[in-house]
Structure formats: structure tokens, C-alpha cells
Amino acid sequence: MTGMDRPRRLRRTPALRRLVAETTLEPRQLVLPMFVADGLEEPRAISSMPGVVQHSLDSLRKAAVEAVTAGVGGIMLFGVPRPEDKDAVGSQASDPHGILNRGLRALADEVGDSTVVMADTCLDEFTDHGHCGVLAADGSVDNDATLDRYVEMALAQTEAGADLLGTSGMMDGQVDAIRHGLDAAGHIDTGILAYAAKYASAFYGPFREAVGSSLQGDRRTYQQDPANRREAIRELELDLAEGADIVMVKPAMSYLDILREVADRSTVPVAAYQISGEYAMITAAAERGWIDRRGAVLESLLGIRRAGADIVLTYWATEAAHWLS
16 A cells, blocks of 8 residues: 555544544534423433433423533423323413423523523323324324414414424424414514424334323324335425424434435425434443443434434433533
């Protein structure tokens, strides 16, 4: 090998590697998903996600301040109502006194001027059947009736202080319905983070514990088939046409090919969600000493960024931000 054929020259020292790094990972690119549960006085551990908790309103505020101090770019909030407060249409989702909207107000009051407050705009945590929408008489999800509920939910979340609404339900026309509903109410500055490609994944299991899901069965009639790639691009194009401000791919690690295609085609920022099962796998392997925890976490996040994500939702956001500072 001649002196001309040595790409390893640029790997020789940490300074050289830093100088020529093609992808960056910064705290501002990370978003922390958080859970706030009704009726809690203290945080409650989530057994399948060691290190992640359902927060009380007080602990939510404290954890949010820590995240923002570390430089995290945003917080995505999920609400966990009491089981007895769930019903067929997810009434608590649009109730100003429901736990999610109370949590959003707490975040807006505590850290709203220094971070981006995001809300999960979906009914699954609030319905007694656990689906992301209103059910028709035959048990199927009624797309148009669900859109009406999403608009009601979006308005309540905006009024509670959300900057961005995460349309995670995968209903047809959800971005358009919410955009028109917001604009008609004068909320023209509220943004929409559209889950453009959300797949019916086996890796959501721990999340369902985290939100106390009541789901029986699955969501394959509205979430995307893991076998399909072109369908994701069709969903992306529809969400962009309907006014999405940011688009999302979920899950992240098993769908990096989809993320790359979305990033190549999108005219707006692209987010990816490193979901609960991905978190749980790395955590479990690290607990057994099979992998280096910090190294695996940062490598996984860098891989998502390299695949095209401008923004990464991850349960490690605060911890990773401390490592990167």
C-alpha cells in the first residue's frame, strides 16, 4: 500500500476524528418523552423500562428543569389517566382538567420559555378499549369520528401550552383536520409534528405498560405494515400537503431505511422516535454486562442521526445531553 492509500490517517487521533466527523450529536437535537400520571404523589417506576417513571406533577416539573438545564431541545408529554376515568371516546383527552392538559400547563409554566413543549395528540391512553380512535358499531376505528376528537384534543392541548402537537394516531387526514381546527380557533402558530410513518411494531410493549394501555388486540388496521416501504413515502407526501411542520418516523432503529428515504424527500425537519422496546433492549443487555451502556446508547443515537433525523426522541435525552456537554 502506498502513502496515497491510507484513509486511516484521519482516524489516528481523537482530534483528527472530531475534525472530520460527518455527523454530529448535540443535546439540542434530543427530545425527552415523559409520562405524567393522575393521582400520583411520587414517581412510579416502569418495570419494563428501568430508569423511566410515570411522574407526578411535582416530579414532572423537576425532571423537566433538569432536562432543559442539560440542553435538551424539547419534551414530549404523554398522559396516564386513572383507569376509572377512561371511556369509549377518551373524554379526559380534551378535558382541560385531564392529566395530560394539567401536565402541559405545568411544563409551560415551569420551562415553556426555554424549551419546546410537545403533546401526544392521540386517544389511546384515554380510551377504555385502548385504540387510538373512536370505535364504530362493528368494532372498527371510525376515522372521521376520530378526527373530530383529535381536533377537540388539539385545541385543549394548545390552550394548555403545547407548542407542537404530535399526531400519532395514523388516521387519514389527521394533519389537515387539526390544522384547519387550529387555524379556525386562531391558533395559527401552533405547530404539528406529524407521525408520517408509524409502524405496527413489536417493540411498543414497554410503552403500553408506561401508559397503562387497555388495548386488547392490535392496531394493524391503521398503523403501517412493517413490510411496506413505499407506503411510508405516500404518507409523508400527504402529511406535507396537509401542512405538517415536522414529520416523524417511528420506530427508529428497525426503520433506518425508511428514515433515510423520508429525510431525502422531506421539505420540513425530520424526527425519529427511539421507542420503548429499543430502550429496553439496550438497557437489558447493558445490565447483564453484555454491552457497554454509554457507548451503545450514543452509537444508537448517532446512527439515527446519520440516517437523516434532525430530531431524535429518546428516553436517554437528559442523560445523553449530560454526556455530550
